Amino acid sequence: MPTETTAPPNFIHEIVEEHNRTGRFGGRVHTRFPPEPSGYLHIAHAKVASIDFGLARDFGGKCNLRFDDTNPIREETEYVDGIIETLHWLGWDWDDRLFFASDYFQQLYEWAQLLIRKGKAYVCDLSPDEVREYRGDLTTPGRNSPWRDRSVEENLDLFERMKRGEFPDGSRTLRAKIDMAHPNFNMRDPVMYRILHAEHHRTGNEWCIYPMYDWAHGQSDSIEGVTHSLCDVGYEDHRPLYEWFCNELGIYCPQQVEFGRFAFTYTVLGKRILKRFVKEGLVHGWDDPRMPTLVGLRRRGYTPEAINDLCNRTGVSKTNTVIEIQLLEYCIREDLNKRAPRVMAVLAPLKVVIENWPADKVEWVEAVNNPEDESMGTRRIPFGRELYIEQDDYREDAPKGWFRLGPGREVRLKHGYFITCHEAVKDADGNIVELRCTYDPESAGGQTPDGRVVKGTLHWVSAAHAVDAEVRLYDYLFTKPDPNDAPEGQDFMANFNYNSETILTGCKVEPGLAAARPGDRFQFLRTGYFCLDPDTTPELLVFNRTVGLKDTWSKVEKKK
């Protein structure tokens, strides 16, 4: 469990402490994280999981993983496996407490019969459209279903025949008999069971009636001995029903506690929409590095530590919140800055020939792996007559304040020597294809005996030793306008640009990276943090950019 960092206490802690004072649950704290296996977990799920598992951790309690799999047409085993894997990646653990709502189908069925016998549930023959009509609206009360007063015997018989599969989908439902005039729609005789002749990912064709969320969730919590059933404020109106069912059944009733929903700037988390992106091939899959899914963020290079840090730094309240995505970027920079080795990589190579360096001479210079952490040690990298530097690091028109290379200018090659540029070789179209330079033999290690100062330091790789790599630059899927501000009722898919991936081929990285393993993360100096893609082929190193560093030069330039 991620125990190193703990979230500050929030209002839920106060509720629990109050329960502990009054002894309501005998000092127990037992929560559950209840995803529906109908998609992959995304960044907001990480926050919710952190609330559920975190509360149990903070009070020395337990948290179950329970899949809310009551709708067979949306759910798949692939998602169950994906969710479990992601949760483990985040560091959460539930011992042997992995449950499924579908574990309780038989019990739920028997409880439904109990409610029928108590005269609190009935089989209704209204069609979906009729049910809607009878339900009334915001200001007018609903009307009783004509089937509301069937006898217990008839209800029992009909319900059993529903279960046996005698009726087609949608022809009948089992409903709770509560109050069709109740101001809360959830209490207007809510549907408990619907007929669905569909194969369930776990129970196969054993059932053709499936419980609704309301008829399954509270009882599942009750069976598992959950004390605090945490959910978002969208379920506030469901709490009276949650409690009504437990009370009518005469079973233990947990306390439902609601917290505000979470959204992120420039991020769309809607399952339907993400699914659509995957299906329509706008992204390569659920784990596309641009996706807000946790498998996507992982592939892009985000660490579980950074994501947990984000969860701890953002609060929990009853207000719906929009978390700035910049905070996530801060968290990953914080984490990677400490752990990612600095390596040299040239994304857009420009050849440099050092004319006064012997053609076949190679010098292996020493380089520190992380200037802020000596324990990460040093490595040796080859320096030779032909090198590559970044195209962006040479400017013919070098403006004021430009510390990098230009005609006649001297810079330091990091860990190497000072070089001075004498000539830019151009092709027929006037593009610079090569720089002719000389080096100062006195400047080994980056300093000269005369102590002269060069302000610019560049990263570079030896042309003879460099390893070819492909670099993919990713940004958040959505660009401005912020999709959270989508005009009402419009299909934002038509309105919003999404970032395509930028693939840079012909990148050159220092030779030591040939030994890097998929998932390894690095800081390429000045260009950002990169993660070696897990799907990379052995022949070619593919790096995904996690997050860019702040480009201070362009800021300097903008000011002028």
Add this chain to the structure above:
RNA sequence: UCGGGGAUAGUUUAAUGGUAAAACAUCUGACUCUGGAUCAGAAGUUUGGGGUUCGAAUCCCUGUCCCCGAGCCA
């Protein structure tokens, strides 16, 4: 329109009748073998109006605005 919930810097949260604060974001400056990182500094906040009180973000009254709810989804 009916029911439920919410409102403190740009954002997310503290302050539980006693000096309104932190982090991120923003801006300024310093430093550096990258201009990154780091360090220092600045600006900015109680939804409006009334009331109680020596004293109100907090208690009372009253407005305003925002979110959720009419699935046989969860």
